[in-house]
Amino acid sequence: MKLYDGGRAPNPRRVRVFLAEKGISIPLEPVDIGAMQHKSEAFTAVNPLQRLPALVLDDGTIFTESIAICRYFEALQPEPALFGRGAKEIALVEMWQRRVELNLMAAIQAVFRHLHPSMKELEKPQVPAWAEANKPRVDAFLALLDRELADRPFIAGETYSVADITGLVAVDFMKPAKLALPPECANVARWHADVSSRPSAKA
C-alpha cells in the first residue's frame, strides 16, 4: 500500500491528519504539485482526474478522493471513530463534514485558485469574479460556525471527528488564500487553537 501525497495542498493534508489521529503509518510517495507532477502521464494513469491524494493497495486497487481514502481506513480500523458511531452521530458528522467542505473549504479554495498568481497555469481559466463572489461566503459560514461552536467543543459535537480535520485544513488554508479569520469569531479561534494543538495537526 502507498499514498501519493501532495505536500502542502489541503486535500493531501486531510488524509495525513486523519491517519495521524488513527495512529496509522503508511509509505508516502511525494508528488510535486508546484512542478506539475500531478499532470504527468505517470500520475494520470493513477488518477485520470489528476488530483491528489491517491491510495494504491497491494492488489492494485486505487482510491482517490480524500474522504473516500479516510473511510477506507475507518472501515479497516474503526477506533478512534472519526466518522461517528450510530445512525444519528454518523449523520451529524457527515452533515458537518460536508457543510465545512462545501461552504468553507471550497469557498477558500475558490478564492485561492482564482486569484493567486501561482495558480495561473493550474486553474484555466482563472475567474477573479468567482473568487470575489466566494469571499463573503467564507465570512458568512465562519459566522455560522462561530455560533455553533459557542455550545460545544468540536464541529460535529462532543467528539473530535473528520469534520474538525476538514475545518482545520480549511482555516489554515486561509493564509495562502490571503484571507483572515474575522476577529469576532472567538469560538472558531478557540476551537482552531484546540485542534491545532493536537499532534496530528503537524501531519
Place this chain on the structure above:
Amino acid sequence: MKLYDGGRAPNPRRVRVFLAEKGISIPLEPVDIGAMQHKSEAFTAVNPLQRLPALVLDDGTIFTESIAICRYFEALQPEPALFGRGAKEIALVEMWQRRVELNLMAAIQAVFRHLHPSMKELEKPQVPAWAEANKPRVDAFLALLDRELADRPFIAGETYSVADITGLVAVDFMKPAKLALPPECANVARWHADVSSRPSAKA
C-alpha cells in the same frame, strides 16, 4: 419524522430516489424554492444555510445535506446497501459518489445557477464566466465516465449505489442547464437508460 422537500431541485430528488430504493416512506413537507420559501424565517430556523432537503426527527434533531440524510437511513436500514459493503466497496462507492458530485453535478449546477435567468434572484452575483468555465468540465467528466462504464453496469461497480443516484440526478439536471449528453457517450447513455427505468427514478 418529516422531510422538507424541494420539488424538482437536484438535491431533494437525490434523497427521494434513495428512499424509494430503500422502500422507505416518510412524510414530506414541500418547500417552494421558486417562491423563495427556503429563504423564509421559518425555514431558516430549520437550516440556517437555507438549502433543501432537511430531515427533522421526532426528537427535534435536524439533518441537512442530502448525503448525510441518506447515510442516516443507510445506518437505520442497511439493506439494500447503497453505500457499499466492506472496506473496499465502501471506499469505491464514496470515491465515485464524490467524483460524480464534485466534477459533474457541481459543474452542471454552476452552469445552471450562473447562466439561467430564473436564478438571477437566487444566485447573487451570477458569474457567467464561471458557468462558461464549467461547461468543458461537464464534457470532460462525461468522457471519463463513459470510458469507465464500458466495463461495468453501474458507476461504482457491479451494484447500483448512491453514486448512480447522484449521476442520474446530475444527468437529468443537464436539461434545465441547457446542456446535452455528447452523442459519443454511448456507455453513459446506456447506463442512464438503465437507471432511469428503475421505479425509483420517478421519485
